[in-house]
Amino acid sequence: MSFAFDLLLALALLWSGWRTLTTPRLDQAIVLFIAFGLLMALGWARLSAPDIGLAEAAIGAGLTGALLLDAYGALRQRTEQP
Amino acid sequence: MRRFLVIAFAAAFAAALGSAMLELAPSPLDLRIPVAAHLAQSGVSHPVTAVLLNYRGYDTLLEIAVLLLALLGILAVVGKDNPSPPRPAHPVLQTLARLATPSIIVMAVYLLWAGAFRPGGAFQAGALLAAAAVLLHLVGLLPAWSMPRLRLRLGFVIGFVVFLMVSTALLGQGALLKYPAETAGMLILLIESALTLSLALILAGLFLLLSRDQGGA
Known part of the structure; x- marks a missing residue:
């Protein structure tokens, strides 16, 4: 059971990482990056490193994701009204 | 042809990396x-x-110094004009935030306290x-920060300053950051509390100082 979960987690990590890099749309890539960060936090927890998992969820997925979304909003605003 | 070459190179690199990882000898030094x-x-x-x-306390000391430096870099590009008032979000979102x-704040204090004996x-x-501050900003309850005043600046540096003061005070014992065993727990809690405050303000500042020219977008 836990092996199946780990396998699924590893596959989901690889898949979301690949999609993050190859998605042409910036907003989708950012959301995928946040999802990747949350999956990564789960991965760290499965590797019995909950400290890194907590930091990854809070800083990697949460704050970096918010910053990226903010930057995307600023970029879009700049291109809409030149 | 070129595509094939790229794929072949990538596969060869991946194989080399994998074999190197597999051949890695176990660390001669078990630090556990x-x-x-x-x-x-x-x-x-x-x-x-x-x-x-x-x-390895000095690693953490330098870490907070690096974060402080990043914030100083951002402060250098932030203008002096006042930020536009935030756009209020939907009332449901505001109420949710x-x-x-309060529960985020309680959780943060718990995490700080729990650090001594669990993750x-x-x-x-x-x-x-910092995430709570960003959340409040996104729903329009917390305006973006303009050029910080003295109080906020003190908050930014207090973690680094307290850490530095403790390490300087302990320098008399002959080594940097060598806590005496009986007061170590208290000193660590003091440093961690100051670090939490500074980190929260610095990480929130990375967001709130930069998002000022978009009216809380």
């Missing part, structure tokens, strides 16, 4: 044993916190507090 052996003197009972704030914020600590607690 000395860490466990000196845990009783470190002032905390969670090995990760002991490593971060006692055995108002309800979530947690200053970094996670600070990031949570």
Whole structure:
């Protein structure tokens, strides 16, 4: 059971990482990056490193994701009204 | 042809990397044993916190210095004009943010306290507090920060200053950041509390100082 979960987690990590890099749309890539960060936090927890998992969820997925979304909003605003 | 070459190179690189990882000899130095052996003197009972704030305390000291430096870089590009007032979000979102914020603060204090004996600590607690500030900003309850005044500047540096003061005060014992065993727990808690405050303000500042020219977008 836990092996199946780990396998699924590893596959989901690889898949979301690949999609993050190859998605042409910036907003989708950012959301995928946040999802990747949350999956990564789960991965760290499965590797019995909950400290890194907590930091990854809070800083990697949460704050970096918010910053990226903010930057995307600023970029879009700049291109809409030149 | 070119595509094939690229794929072949990538596959060869991946294979080389994989074989190198598999051939990696086990580390000749197992640090888990000395860490466990000196845990009783470190002032905390969670090995990760002991490593971060006692055995390798100067790593953490330099980490907070790097974050402070990043914030100073941002302050250099922030203009002096007043930020436009934030756009209020939907009332439901605002109410949700108002309800979530107190529990986030309680959670952050818990993480800070729990860092001594289980996963947690200053970094996670600070990031949570910063996330609460970002949340409040996104729903339009907290205006973006303009050029910070004295109080906010003091908040930015207090973690680094307290850490530096403790290490300077302990310099008389002959080594940097060598806590005496009986007061180690208290000193670590003092440093971590200051670090949490500074980290929260710095991480929130990274967001709130930069998002000022978009009216809370």
